[in-house]
Amino acid sequence: PNVAVVAKYASWMDGTVVNVGDDNIITQFIEKKDFDYNNINEYYKTVNIYKFSKEFINNQYIPFLLAYIKAYGENEYYETVLKAISHLSRSHIKAHILENEKWYEIDDGQDYDIATALFLEGEEKLRHMQIKYGGYWRYDGLLDYCYLVNPFFPSNKMIEKMKNEYNILLRQYPSGLNTQNLNAGRMFEIDADKLLVGNGAAEIINILNKVVKGKLGVCIPTFNEYIRCFPNCQIVKLNTSFNDYSYNIDTIMEHIDKVDNMVIINPDNPSGSFICYDDIIRIIEKCENQNKLIIFDESFIDFAEKELRYTLINDDIMNKYQNLIVIKSISKSYGVPGLRLGIMACGNKEINKIIRQNMAIWNINSLAEYFLQIIPLYKDDYIKACDKIVAEREYMTTELRKAGYKVYDSQANFIMVKINKNSAKMAIDLLEKHNILIKDLYKKDTFNKPQYIRLAIRNRKDNERIIQILRREVNL
Known part of the structure; x- marks a missing residue:
C-alpha cells in the first residue's frame, strides 16, 4: 500500500497534519494555513517519510503534480498535491502511526538544538538539558522534577x-x-x-x-x-x-x-x-x-x-x-x-x-x-493549592522512606533525598529511560559525594510514577 509516516500531534510540531479514518486511511491533508486548534486532538503530524507504489507515482501523483505546477507555479509544498489526491475515492494513503520512536523535524537552528538533545546519550544528554534552564515544553513528554513550581495553581x-x-x-x-x-x-x-x-x-x-x-x-x-x-x-x-x-x-x-x-x-x-x-x-x-x-x-x-x-x-x-x-x-x-x-x-x-x-x-x-x-x-484557591503541596510532600516523603531512602525534612515544594547509588548516574538513567529530569546535587557546594538529589513536588499521578521508579532503583 501507499504509506505516510505520521505521529500524534504534539505542541512542538509545526507544518502539515492529517486526519486518519478507518483502517488508518488518511482522509485529509491539512496545510498550516488551515490548521484549527479546536481540532488538535484529531490531528496527526506528517513525518515527511512516504512509500508510494510505482503505479501511484505514475498514474496519480506525477499527473496531479504537473497540473498543479502549471496552475500555481513551483513554490508550493508537495503535500498540497497529496491533499488533492486524498479526496479521490480510489486513492488510498495509509498512515503508519509512530508510537514511542524518536524523531524530530529540523527546519532551523532551534530545531537542530532540540533534535540534538533528543538523540544525545549519557552525560552529554543530561548536560545539554541542564544548561537550558527551562523551556522544557519543547521536549515532548519530559517530566520535570528539577525546576520548582506550584502544580496546583493557578486554578x-x-x-x-x-x-x-x-x-x-x-x-x-x-x-x-x-x-x-x-x-x-x-x-x-x-x-x-x-x-x-x-x-x-x-x-x-x-x-x-x-x-x-x-x-x-x-x-x-x-x-x-x-x-x-x-x-x-x-x-x-x-x-x-x-x-x-x-x-x-x-x-x-x-x-x-x-x-x-x-x-x-x-x-x-x-x-x-x-x-x-x-x-x-x-x-x-x-x-x-x-x-x-x-x-x-x-x-x-x-x-x-x-x-x-x-x-x-x-x-x-x-x-x-x-x-x-x-x-x-x-x-x-x-x-x-x-x-x-x-x-x-x-x-x-x-x-x-x-x-x-x-x-x-x-x-x-x-x-x-x-x-x-x-x-x-483567587486568594482562597492559592491557599488550597499550597495545602495540596503539603499533602503531596508528606506522601512522597513517607513512601520514599518506606522504600529505604533518607529523605530530609522539608517545608518547601521539594525534598532532598540521599541515595545509595551514584546520583549522576541516576539522573542520566531517569532521563534516558523514563524521560524524567531531576536535580543532581553533586558538585554543588558541600556535596562532595554523588549521593544527593532534589525532587520537586508534583501532582499525585506524577509523584506515584517517580516513587514507583525509585522503588525499583533501590533494589537494583
Whole structure:
C-alpha cells in the first residue's frame, strides 16, 4: 500500500497534519494555513517519510503534480498535491502511526538544538538539558522534577480569565513600575512604597549588589544566585552540612558577628530546612542591633505546614526593621514561571530608591501585570493549592522512606533525598529511560559525594510514577 509516516500531534510540531479514518486511511491533508486548534486532538503530524507504489507515482501523483505546477507555479509544498489526491475515492494513503520512536523535524537552528538533545546519550544528554534552564515544553513528554513550581495553581478559573483577555493584553503596553507596585501592594496587603516588582526575583537579586557591600554571610549549600550576583562581596560561607543540612540558629547568630550582611533562604534550598518565626525575628534583631543588612528570601515559605506558615511582607515589620530586605519569587510559589514575577519588600526608603534607579520602567509584560491585578480574587484557591503541596510532600516523603531512602525534612515544594547509588548516574538513567529530569546535587557546594538529589513536588499521578521508579532503583 501507499504509506505516510505520521505521529500524534504534539505542541512542538509545526507544518502539515492529517486526519486518519478507518483502517488508518488518511482522509485529509491539512496545510498550516488551515490548521484549527479546536481540532488538535484529531490531528496527526506528517513525518515527511512516504512509500508510494510505482503505479501511484505514475498514474496519480506525477499527473496531479504537473497540473498543479502549471496552475500555481513551483513554490508550493508537495503535500498540497497529496491533499488533492486524498479526496479521490480510489486513492488510498495509509498512515503508519509512530508510537514511542524518536524523531524530530529540523527546519532551523532551534530545531537542530532540540533534535540534538533528543538523540544525545549519557552525560552529554543530561548536560545539554541542564544548561537550558527551562523551556522544557519543547521536549515532548519530559517530566520535570528539577525546576520548582506550584502544580496546583493557578486554578482553572483564573487561567480561563487570563485566556479571555489574552488578545488585548498581547497587543497593549504594560503599565510602568508604579502601577505594578500598587498591584503587588494590594496582593500582599502592604504599602506599595515598600515594594518593587521584578522580572522574576532574579532581576532584583542581581541589582542588590548596588546596596550590599563588604562581607556577605551565606548558608551553603544554597541558591547560587546569592553567590554569583555579588562578585564584589567577600562571601563568608556557613556550611550546614555539619548539621546534616539543617539550620542551626545559634550557629547563624555567631556567624552574623563575622559579616556585614546576611542571607537567609527560608525554607532553605535545596534541603527544605525551616526557621520558625520567633527565631527569624531573633536573627533580624541581631542584624538590626549591629547595623547589618539581612536579606530574607521567603520564596518557598507558603508551602510550609499551616501552623508554621508566615510572611515578613508586613507593614509593621518593614517599619520596625529598616535593615530587612525580603525577596519573594511569585514564579515559584504561584506556579507562573513563564510570567517572570518576583518582588522585593523593604521599609528603607534609601535602599528602595537605589534598587529602583537600576530597574526599567517597563520590566514586566502585560500578562504578568494582569496576573497581579486579578490575583486577590483567587486568594482562597492559592491557599488550597499550597495545602495540596503539603499533602503531596508528606506522601512522597513517607513512601520514599518506606522504600529505604533518607529523605530530609522539608517545608518547601521539594525534598532532598540521599541515595545509595551514584546520583549522576541516576539522573542520566531517569532521563534516558523514563524521560524524567531531576536535580543532581553533586558538585554543588558541600556535596562532595554523588549521593544527593532534589525532587520537586508534583501532582499525585506524577509523584506515584517517580516513587514507583525509585522503588525499583533501590533494589537494583
